């Protein structure tokens with residue numbers, strides 16, 4: 101089975117993140133890049149499914165040169181090979197452009213199953229899995245907290261507010277995962293050494309046959325007109341206990357949909 | 360702020376990145392709680408072992424990672440920054456493997472070394488005795504040949520990992536010929552006749568168990584002797600030469616942790632209407648701390664590079680141990696000063712760092728003994744000129 105895991109390098113979640121005044125794009129250069137957290141779960145799921153079904157895991161990442169670090173980490177976790185789509189013309193792509201680029205490469209390299217994290221910690225759009233599935237004309241199974249493959253059928257438990265839905269589709273398909281699905285492994289030193297020898301194919305827009313006019317900041321259907329720093333946190337609500345503190349606290353939690 | 364490192368290869372950089380990730384997720388969050396409860400983080404060693412971090416400097420043939428000391432020590436430093444008990448534990452484990460890896464026969468190494476390096480088992484190094492501390496050659500634990508075995512009787516003191524380790528590299532007396540009468544044995548933890556004394560109540564490093572090992576007519580097969588009979592003291596001192604570099608790296612890691620805490624506190628603590636880091640009096644203190652950390656790191660790396668190049672590094676190792684552990688004592692003490700009253704409480708980790716910094720000045724050769732070694736090497740060099 102041919103599994104492709106899409107991996108995005110994002111600015112370290114713990115670092116202070118800013119937008120560049122010149123083009124309102126995220127400043128990726130000035131902070132450390134890490135694998136988008138949910139993508140680590142996607143990699144782990146890819147590896148587990150490959151182990152169970154004698155498959156192969158390919159990492160697909162679109163991003164600047166620096167994203168090679170994240171690709172290396174995914175390979176050192178155990179993925180077999182990688183494709184890195186890197187081109188200055190891709191910078192500033194919105195979700196439409198990104199999904200076009202990734203789906204073009206996916207169609208080219210072929211797949212039985214595409215796995216990705218349900219969203220990225222930088223933009224938090226969460227639309228890429230749906231867009232990819234649509235462009236590739238395959239079923240989408242979103243927010244999976246459990247994946248089972250049996251022959252040509254994939255079944256997921258899809259996380260919902262009340263529990264989960266069981267969703268069944270035929271392969272090939274796109275699956276997006278949430279952090280409940282597994283516990284991502286750490287790489288090992290042996291993995292780090294092995295990663296050095298694993299093939300990484302680097303593709304430019306031209307190599308991949310992607311029309312430069314349809315991707316990048318210029319082609320983006322959305323535009324950031326202005327931005328401001330997040331306002332400082334407001335003072336919280338203080339519940340005074342007059343014998344009914346418990347129910348007031350419960351009301352608050354219910355209003356916020358915590359319970 | 361993590362230490363800014365110059366690493367020789369991309370793999371070394373990936374290895375340090377992996378270490379940082381494991382340290383941040385698996386070690387740092389538990390350190391204060393475990394130390395307060397005197398709880399040994401045995402499971403965390405298994406996590407390190409699974410990632411391949413318990414055999415870094417040893418040959419790949421036996422499951423090691425064949426990393427130079429320059430890289431191994433920086434990994435160790437990162438771990439000690441997150442948690443000194445684990446850093447010291449890794450250093451001790453690495454030293455416990457050394458006699459087998461360096462002096463064992465191929466048969467012995469093929470049989471045991473892969474297990475020692477695979478990450479699931481943990482080692483200890485048993486040289487000291489109540490009457491033989493700085494004067495290690497005065498040890499009296501006795502091994503007498505009986506058929507295929509040695510029968511061992513005697514008590515080892517101050518043994519890190521006693522009761523937690525799976526194997527013990529033990530130094531015993533096989534004859535009364537002083538420094539020539541000592542031999543090195545590899546004992547498994549469940550050897551009948553081997554018992555563990557009560558844990559010492561220590562000032563710091565409380566997560567790391569220290570206790571006596573009591574041998575009462577314990578049988579250890581003769582084929583578990585590393586090197587020849589009588590070669591033990593040479594093996595012990597050779598292991599300590601490399602072990603000292605490990606302690607130096609741990610001390611630097613601890614000092615780095617104290618510096619980081621002091622800087623981040625002084626940026627957010629305000630007095631007289633501004634962050635205290637804006638006062639020159641404090642700036643100079645922080646600058647001296649940073650200089651001490653960085654120069655200590657440079658000193659152990661210089662010794663490590665000599666070792667990696669196959670050059671003599673005895674004097675350099677002793678200087679590194681002396682400089683790094685004294686630096687850690689000073690930097691951790693100053694970190695308490697930077698945090699003021701808060702630094703003196705157990706709500707912040709710096710008082711713990713200060714307590715932890717004391718012991719590296721004592722074990723693996725006290726800093727007085729390091730000065731003796733340094734002076735001896737100076738004299739030797741002058742005479743041979």
Ligand SMILES: Cc1cc2nc3c(=O)[nH]c(=O)nc-3n(C[C@H](O)[C@H](O)[C@H](O)COP(=O)(O)OP(=O)(O)OC[C@H]3O[C@@H](n4cnc5c(N)ncnc54)[C@H](O)[C@@H]3O)c2cc1C
Pocket residue numbers: 451483484485486487489491492493494516517518519520561564569718721722723724725726727728731
């Ligand atoms: C937490 C901890 C963990 C340890 N772990 C281990 C372990 O895993 N394995 C192991 O074998 N040992 C271990 N040790 C023992 C440690 O190596 C010894 O404590 C150390 O070598 C000093 O010996 P001592 O305590 O007997 O002190 P002593 O040798 O009695 O020294 C007392 C003082 O006299 C000074 N002194 C002694 N001789 C001289 C001299 N010739 N010139 C100048 N000054 C001198 C010393 O520097 C020291 O200040 C550990 C100790 C501690 C505290």
